[in-house]
Amino acid sequence: MKRFRSFAQIQKSLNEKNASCLDVVNYYLAQINQRKHLNAFLEVFDQEAKDRAVQIDQKIQAGKAGRLAGMVVGLKDVFCYQGHKLQAASKILEDFESQFTATCVQRLLDEDAIIIGRLNCDEFAMGSSNENSAFGPVLNAENENRVPGGSSGGSAVAVQANLCTVALGSDTGGSIRQPAAFCGVIGIKPTYSRVSRYGLLAYASSFDTIGVFSNTIEDNALALEIMAGKDDFDSTVSSRPVPEYHKKLGFEGKAKIAYLKETLESEGLNDEVRQNFIDTIDRLKEEGHEVEAVDFPLLKYALPTYYILITAESSSNLSRYDGVRYGYRSPNTLNMESMYKKSRSEGFGEEVQRRIMLGTFVLSASYYDAFYTKAQKVRRLIKNKVQDLLETHGFLVMPTTPTTAFELGSHTQNPLEMYLADLFTVQASVAGVPSISIPNGKDSDGMPFGLQIMANFFEEEKLYAFSNTMLK
Amino acid sequence: MGMQNRDQYEIVVGLEIHAQLATESKIYAADANLYGNEPNTNVSVITLAHPGTMPKLNKKVMEYAIKMGLACQSNITRLNIFCRKNYFYPDSPKGFQLTQDKTPICVGGKIDINTPTRGEIGIRLNRIHIEEDAGKSIHQANEKDTLIDLNRAGVPLIEIVTEPDIRSSEEAAAVVTEVRKIVRFLGICDGNMEEGSLRCDANVSIMPRGSDRFGNKVELKNMNSIRNVKNAIDHEVDRQIQLVESGEKIISETRTYNPNTGESQGMRTKEELNDYRYFPEPDLSPVEVKEEWLEQIRKDMPVLPAELKVKYMEEYQLPEYDASFLSETRAISDFFNELCQLTTNYKAASNWMMGPVKSWLNEQGADMATFPLTATRMAELISLINDGKVNFTIASQQLFKAMIAEPETSAEKLAKKLKLTVQKDSGFLEEVVDEILKSNPDKVKAYHNGKKNLIGMFMGELMKETKGKADPKTAKETILKKLEQHK
Numbered sequence: 001m002k003r004f005r006s007f008a009q010i011q012k013s014l015n016e017k018n019a020s021c022l023d024v025v026n027y028y029l030a031q032i033n034q035r036k037h038l039n040a041f042l043e044v045f046d047q048e049a050k051d052r053a054v055q056i057d058q059k060i061q062a063g064k065a066g067r068l069a070g071m072v073v074g075l076k077d078v079f080c081y082q083g084h085k086l087q088a089a090s091k092i093l094e095d096f097e098s099q100f101t102a103t104c105v106q107r108l109l110d111e112d113a114i115i116i117g118r119l120n121c122d123e124f125a126m127g128s129s130n131e132n133s134a135f136g137p138v139l140n141a142e143n144e145n146r147v148p149g150g151s152s153g154g155s156a157v158a159v160q161a162n163l164c165t166v167a168l169g170s171d172t173g174g175s176i177r178q179p180a181a182f183c184g185v186i187g188i189k190p191t192y193s194r195v196s197r198y199g200l201l202a203y204a205s206s207f208d209t210i211g212v213f214s215n216t217i218e219d220n221a222l223a224l225e226i227m228a229g230k231d232d233f234d235s236t237v238s239s240r241p242v243p244e245y246h247k248k249l250g251f252e253g254k255a256k257i258a259y260l261k262e263t264l265e266s267e268g269l270n271d272e273v274r275q276n277f278i279d280t281i282d283r284l285k286e287e288g289h290e291v292e293a294v295d296f297p298l299l300k301y302a303l304p305t306y307y308i309l310i311t312a313e314s315s316s317n318l319s320r321y322d323g324v325r326y327g328y329r330s331p332n333t334l335n336m337e338s339m340y341k342k343s344r345s346e347g348f349g350e351e352v353q354r355r356i357m358l359g360t361f362v363l364s365a366s367y368y369d370a371f372y373t374k375a376q377k378v379r380r381l382i383k384n385k386v387q388d389l390l391e392t393h394g395f396l397v398m399p400t401t402p403t404t405a406f407e408l409g410s411h412t413q414n415p416l417e418m419y420l421a422d423l424f425t426v427q428a429s430v431a432g433v434p435s436i437s438i439p440n441g442k443d444s445d446g447m448p449f450g451l452q453i454m455a456n457f458f459e460e461e462k463l464y465a466f467s468n469t470m471l472k
Numbered sequence: 473m474g475m476q477n478r479d480q481y482e483i484v485v486g487l488e489i490h491a492q493l494a495t496e497s498k499i500y501a502a503d504a505n506l507y508g509n510e511p512n513t514n515v516s517v518i519t520l521a522h523p524g525t526m527p528k529l530n531k532k533v534m535e536y537a538i539k540m541g542l543a544c545q546s547n548i549t550r551l552n553i554f555c556r557k558n559y560f561y562p563d564s565p566k567g568f569q570l571t572q573d574k575t576p577i578c579v580g581g582k583i584d585i586n587t588p589t590r591g592e593i594g595i596r597l598n599r600i601h602i603e604e605d606a607g608k609s610i611h612q613a614n615e616k617d618t619l620i621d622l623n624r625a626g627v628p629l630i631e632i633v634t635e636p637d638i639r640s641s642e643e644a645a646a647v648v649t650e651v652r653k654i655v656r657f658l659g660i661c662d663g664n665m666e667e668g669s670l671r672c673d674a675n676v677s678i679m680p681r682g683s684d685r686f687g688n689k690v691e692l693k694n695m696n697s698i699r700n701v702k703n704a705i706d707h708e709v710d711r712q713i714q715l716v717e718s719g720e721k722i723i724s725e726t727r728t729y730n731p732n733t734g735e736s737q738g739m740r741t742k743e744e745l746n747d748y749r750y751f752p753e754p755d756l757s758p759v760e761v762k763e764e765w766l767e768q769i770r771k772d773m774p775v776l777p778a779e780l781k782v783k784y785m786e787e788y789q790l791p792e793y794d795a796s797f798l799s800e801t802r803a804i805s806d807f808f809n810e811l812c813q814l815t816t817n818y819k820a821a822s823n824w825m826m827g828p829v830k831s832w833l834n835e836q837g838a839d840m841a842t843f844p845l846t847a848t849r850m851a852e853l854i855s856l857i858n859d860g861k862v863n864f865t866i867a868s869q870q871l872f873k874a875m876i877a878e879p880e881t882s883a884e885k886l887a888k889k890l891k892l893t894v895q896k897d898s899g900f901l902e903e904v905v906d907e908i909l910k911s912n913p914d915k916v917k918a919y920h921n922g923k924k925n926l927i928g929m930f931m932g933e934l935m936k937e938t939k940g941k942a943d944p945k946t947a948k949e950t951i952l953k954k955l956e957q958h959k
Contacts, residue, residue, distance in 0.1 A: 080523070197526065198525075198526050201524050204754075206754035233528055235527075235755075236526075236756070236757050312751060313754060315749075316556050316567070319558060319567020320521040320523070320566050326520075340560055360749065363751055364749060365747045368749075
């Protein structure tokens with residue numbers, strides 16, 4: 001059977017009539033079946049994907065196929081897809097079926113993409129190792145004793161292990177970039193507001209961003225440009241026109257690149273990761289780019305700012321899961337109050353409950369100004385500084401993560417240790433700028449390094465072009 | 473307790489009035505905003521707070537709220553940020569209410585009322601903000617479970633919050649009455665308190681007369697008529713005075729008033745109240761009220777009752793009583809304004825509105841919006857009388873009703889068809905007058921002896937004989953002439 005690693009390969013086969021969409025789907029279904037133990041998929045829409053492939057093959061024959069005909073897509077379990085289950089890897093959404101389709105998913109479907117299934121993740125996208133799923137952890141295909149990262153661990157592994165062409169993820173503080181780095185694939189978190197969030201199960205609304213996992217920049221750019229742009233159902237989405245990212249993937253000239261001194265001085269930074277990053281800087285210089293170390297004293301505030309604000313928003317966003325209208329309701333309830341308490345205590349996992357409690361605390365009247373208000377101010381400062389920096393420098397680079405993929409179970413006892421995995425990814429989330437993680441070699445254990453590259457607001461086009469050049 | 477005790481205290485009341493806005497769809501979803509449908513029929517995924525949904529603001533809601541603000545002379549907030557008020561309750565699907573906190577759409581302003589003790593006063597407004605209504609929890613007899621109807625969830629509301637400027641239950645009732653009049657006039661709310669489209673909570677406290685320190689306030693809820701607003705406040709004031717007089721403390725709490733028993737009951741003390749954890753709604757972009765939008769809304773504003781009343785009194789020279797009635801509702805004033813474009817006999821127009829039109833509406837239990845005659849027809853009627861072609865009694869008792877039955881026919885045509893036009897033929901009148909004077913020789917004598925007001929009696933007889941169709945001017949002249957001949 002033919003192997004497919006990119007949409008370009010699929011299109012070539014389709015064009016040369018070496019394969020049909022059905023063949024492509026069958027290839028991925030066989031892969032999924034073979035690598036079930038990775039636990040990447042929560043549900044595979046096998047028959048439906050095959051039926052759709054047949055229809056799209058007919059459209060291709062008739063010359064009426066959309067731009068994504070032949071692309072097979074996996075969805076993190078946080079995207080609404082009408083008539084399909086949606087659970088955010090949580091018990092509390094037991095048996096919930098979505099009654100509508102997310103804008104971004106619909107746009108892919110309209111271009112004849114095939115949705116192959118629902119991907120495992122940390123419960124409600126809260127986590128950095130995919131160990132918080134109610135359906136068990138996902139294994140890193142590079143080394144099955146290691147975590148794939150999180151929260152979009154299933155999406156990263158699905159692309160890493162060739163279980164689909166591209167996968168959608170959501171990134172609130174690193175949930176795309178960190179697992180992309182751990183799994184050695186490409187993952188982008190676009191500018192906040194670039195893609196409509198309508199139909200994305202909300203975690204922390206002012207941070208939540210929809211992005212793409214892929215093996216090639218071209219696939220990534222194509223999927224994003226189709227999903228991005230104005231949407232009447234999301235008042236916060238940008239109405240800025242979307243460039244054709246995938247058509248301009250050659251980076252011309254020399255860039256002015258910044259890296260933060262604080263990054264290299266970070267306590268939690270693993271030696272091999274540091275060395276890999278220093279080598280990267282050297283390489284960039286050798287290639288003639290101007291690379292400059294800059295001070296960013298606010299960096300140490302990014303993580304606390306992030307955790308205060310995202311827990312605040314999530315405590316409110318998750319209030320709707322109460323067992324009243326849908327999802328899990330505890331059978332042991334006596335009255336209204338016990339229905340709330342028991343349904344939520346039994347339905348939510350430990351990490352989710354921890355964040356709801358933290359968020360409720362930081363929003364409470366006595367602590368509001370000390371935490372929430374202050375964090376909002378710091379967020380503004382960080383955003384302005386990042387924006388200034390990216391006006392004088394074309395790109396900001398840093399390691400995506402302080403370590404490579406760690407062993408399963410190694411941080412589950414200490415949530416603070418786990419939170420440090422987000423150390424380098426939260427900055428772009430707090431600021432809202434686009435950021436991509438690309439594979440950047442492997443450590444002595446054979447685990448992938450990720451290089452994170454940020455650009456200024458809405459500069460995805462430039463980011464893709466530069467990343468593409470870096471990967472060549 | 474005696475009323476003499478009451479005089480020693482000053483009553484302090486602030487109101488929070490919720491008005492459901494009469495928009496076609498809900499505030500954050502396209503679901504119909506309709507009262508009385510089958511439960512849970514106007515509920516989309518947004519209303520049900522399904523995962524992945526986001527609010528989509530209905531701009532009409534902003535427009536209606538701004539109209540209310542302009543009517544109350546409030547300042548309009550240009551950058552509106554929406555906020556989440558977090559609390560758990562089964563009829564609140566999102567687990568929070570999407571409302572406004574730090575940037576209410578209208579700030580300040582006033583409601584003018586007329587009081588017996590303080591004259592014309594303006595009750596200051598603190599704010600008017602936009603929010604969404606909750607669903608309904610239904611507790612049925614024989615039913616263990618509570619049932620939830622979410623048709624009302626997401627229905628747009630404005631909350632009008634007054635300053636504690638109100639000093640009596642009568643003033644409170646007057647404020648609610650005035651608010652109801654304005655919202656109806658603006659067409660932004662039907663003002664129906666029984667159905668809950670207009671709801672009122674009152675914060676009530678007392679303090680010794682002359683003091684400037686307010687007492688602990690009690691919030692009264694569940695007042696579903698203007699009369700209940702007044703009664704509930706009266707009852708609460710009595711309760712508070714009784715507590716103070718017996719040396720007890722007034723606890724800040726929320727109480728509900730039961731109109732059937734006339735008693736109130738404590739719901740919860742303020743100490744136990746939720747911490748609502750307000751924070752800016754990140755799923756809805758702040759909405760800017762741009763100058764051109766505001767200007768457009770200003771242009772679309774109707775002339776308001778207070779202004780109309782002045783216009784009617786000054787420009788049309790109508791008495792205050794007439795002016796008040798004619799500016800009471802939008803439908804009446806719109807009709808009257810149109811009528812006054814077609815006739816300059818404003819007093820006659822007013823008399824028709826306050827007399828036959830109002831009586832007919834009362835008889836039919838109808839409102840002005842369903843009145844079958846156009847202003848043009850009413851103007852024709854007025855001008856027939858003006859020209860002496862039909863007299864008022866005939867017009868109001870017969871022609872008016874005939875016109876209502878046949879609104880497409882002109883007044884004059886109908887009058888002719890029904891032979892209701894005035895007899896101007898003095899030859900015919902002379903014969904009738906002769907007959908009347910002949911059969912009343914003693915009255916004729918009395919007239920010539922100085923009882924000149926007997927002319928009225930002769931006119932009455934004449935009208936009776938002619939079934940009211942005599943032209944009064946011609947009739948009077950004829951009687952005077954004949955009286956001279958019968959000297």
